[in-house]
Amino acid sequence: MSTLETVSTAGVAPRRKVRFWNDLVSATVTTAAADPLDTRTFSGTLRRLDLGSLRFAEVAGGASSVRRPPDSARASFFILGILLSGEIVCRSDGTEMRLGAGDFWLYSSASGSEMLLPQPASLLALCVPREQILRHIARPEALSTVLMRGNSGPGALVSAYLRDFWSRAQHELSDGLAQRFAEIGLQMAASAYAGLPEALPARSCVLTQHYLRIRAYIEEHLRDPDLTPQSIADDLSITRGYMHRMFSGDAESPARYILRRRLEECHRALSDCMQAGRSVTTIAFEHGFNSLPHFCRVFRTRYGITPRELQLRSFRSSPSSRL
Numbered sequence: 001m002s003t004l005e006t007v008s009t010a011g012v013a014p015r016r017k018v019r020f021w022n023d024l025v026s027a028t029v030t031t032a033a034a035d036p037l038d039t040r041t042f043s044g045t046l047r048r049l050d051l052g053s054l055r056f057a058e059v060a061g062g063a064s065s066v067r068r069p070p071d072s073a074r075a076s077f078f079i080l081g082i083l084l085s086g087e088i089v090c091r092s093d094g095t096e097m098r099l100g101a102g103d104f105w106l107y108s109s110a111s112g113s114e115m116l117l118p119q120p121a122s123l124l125a126l127c128v129p130r131e132q133i134l135r136h137i138a139r140p141e142a143l144s145t146v147l148m149r150g151n152s153g154p155g156a157l158v159s160a161y162l163r164d165f166w167s168r169a170q171h172e173l174s175d176g177l178a179q180r181f182a183e184i185g186l187q188m189a190a191s192a193y194a195g196l197p198e199a200l201p202a203r204s205c206v207l208t209q210h211y212l213r214i215r216a217y218i219e220e221h222l223r224d225p226d227l228t229p230q231s232i233a234d235d236l237s238i239t240r241g242y243m244h245r246m247f248s249g250d251a252e253s254p255a256r257y258i259l260r261r262r263l264e265e266c267h268r269a270l271s272d273c274m275q276a277g278r279s280v281t282t283i284a285f286e287h288g289f290n291s292l293p294h295f296c297r298v299f300r301t302r303y304g305i306t307p308r309e310l311q312l313r314s315f316r317s318s319p320s321s322r323l
Contacts, residue, residue, distance in 0.1 A: 004170050008045040017042060021061065029057050029125045030079060030109040031071040037063040049169060051179040052271070053129055054186065056166060058084065060122040066115040074109035076130045078140050080189055081105055082150070082162055086121025090114070095145040102150025102159045106143045106193070113144075124166055128186060135219065136190030138212050143193060154192035161185055176273040176314065210238070211246040214254070222261055225290045229254045262288050263302050266295070270307055276315040280307045 007024055009017045018036060021044045025032045028048055036042035044061040082104040090097045090105070092113035097105065107113065108130075133140050150159030162185045169178045217236060221227045232254065233240045247254055269275050269283045281292050284307070289295040299307050 003049075005048045006045065007048075009043050010045075014040070025059060025061075026071075028055075029059065029127060030068065030074055030077070032066055032068050034061060034064045034066045037065070047170070049178075051169070051175070051182045052268075053132055054179075054182050055125075055127040056169070056182070057125045057127065058122060058166065059125060060084075060120070061117065062120050064117050066117065068113045068115065070112045071109040077109045078128050078130055078133050079107055079109060080126040080128065080186075081107070082124040082126070082159060084122040084124050084163065086117060086119050088121055088123070089116040089118070093145055097145070097147045099147065100150075102156070102163070104148050104150060104155070104159060104162075104189075105146065106137075106140060106189075108141055108144060111141075111144055124162065126162070126182075126186070126189075133186075133190070134215070136187060137193055143196070146193070146196060148192060154195075158185070158188045158192045161188055174273070176271070179271070214243060214246055218254075218258055218261065222258070222265065223286060223288050225285075225288050227258060227288060229258075258288075259298065260302075263299055266299065266307070267303060267310070270311045271314045273314055276311065280311065283307075 009021050012020045018034065018039060021042075022033050024044075024046055025034070028046060034044075042062040042064065044059070046060070047058040049056045083099045083101055085101050087101075088099045090099065090113055092107065092111065099105070130140070137143070148155035148158070150156055165181050165185055169181070173181065214232060214236065217232055218227070221232075229240055229243060233243050236243075243254055247257065252260065266283055266287050266289075269278075269287070270280070275283070280296075284292060284295040296307055303310065305313075
C-alpha cells in the first residue's frame with residue numbers, strides 16, 4: 001500500500017500551534033500563513049500521499065484567513081485545489097471566487113492569493129509539476145481565476161472522481177493502481193478545462209503556438225527511434241535554428257527534452273506491476289531507444305537506479321507478488 005502520512009496540531013503547545021501548522025502546510029503544499037479567527041480553538045490535520053510525480057494532500061483547518069504569497073521555491077508546480085467540505089472565499093488577481101464543497105480551481109505556486117475560511121474547511125490539493133501539466137493544458141497560468149463547479153457539467157464528473165479516488169487511495173489501492181488512477185484524474189481535470197477559451201494559446205502569440213505544435217509532435221512520435229530535432233524540423237517545415245529558439249526559454253534543448261520524456265515513459269512502464277512480465281529491452285526499444293547499454297546508462301544517471309532494479313522493486317511491492 002502507498003504510505004499515507006498524517007500530521008496534526010494535536011499535542012502541540014497552544015503558543016506554537018499556528019506556527020507549526022503554517023510550517024507544515026508550507027513544506028507540504030505551498031507557502032501559506034494562516035491567521036486563525038480563534039487561536040484558542042484552532043486545530044489542523046494534514047494527510048499526504050505521494051504517487052509518482054503527483055502529490056495529494058488533504059488540508060483540514062479551522063476558521064481562519066490565509067495569505068498565500070508567491071512561492072519561488074515551488075514556482076515549477078501547479079496545484080489543483082478541490083474543496084471537500086466547508087466554504088472558501090479566494091481572492092486572486094483582483095477576482096473573488098466563492099467555493100462550496102466539490103468546487104475546484106487550478107493555480108500556480110508562483111502566484112499569490114488570499115483565502116478566507118469562515119468555518120472549518122477541508123481542501124484536497126493535487127500538486128503537479130508544471131512540465132507534466134503542460135502536456136495537457138497549454139496555458140495553465142491563465143486558469144488561476146477560473147472556478148470549476150463540482151455540481152454540474154464536466155466539473156461534477158471530475159470532482160466526484162477525485163473525491164472518491166482520494167477516499168479509496170488512502171486504504172484500498174496498491175501503489176501501482178493508485179498511481180494509475182491518479183493520472184487518470186489529472187487527465188480528467190485537464191479535459192474539463194479543455195473547452196475553456198482561457199486554456200487555449202493566445203491567437204496573437206505565434207511563437208507559443210509553434211512551440212506547442214512542436215511539443216505535440218514530439219509526444220505523438222516519442223516512440224519513433226528516428227525522432228530527432230532534424231526530423232522534427234523537416235516534417236514541420238521549419239529550420240533547426242528556429243526550433244531551438246522555441247526552446248530558448250526552457251532549461252533543456254529539444255534533444256534533451258525528447259530524452260527526458262522517453263525516460264519518464266520508460267520509468268512509468270517499469271514501475272507498473274501490470275508490465276512486470278515484459279523485459280527491460282522490450283520496454284526500452286518500444287519507447288524509442290535503439291541501444292540497451294545507452295538506455296541503462298542514461299536511466300541510471302537520471303534516477304539513480306538501474307531499469308531492472310526498478311522493475312524488481314515495483315514487482316515486489318505489488319499485491320500479486322505476495323500471494
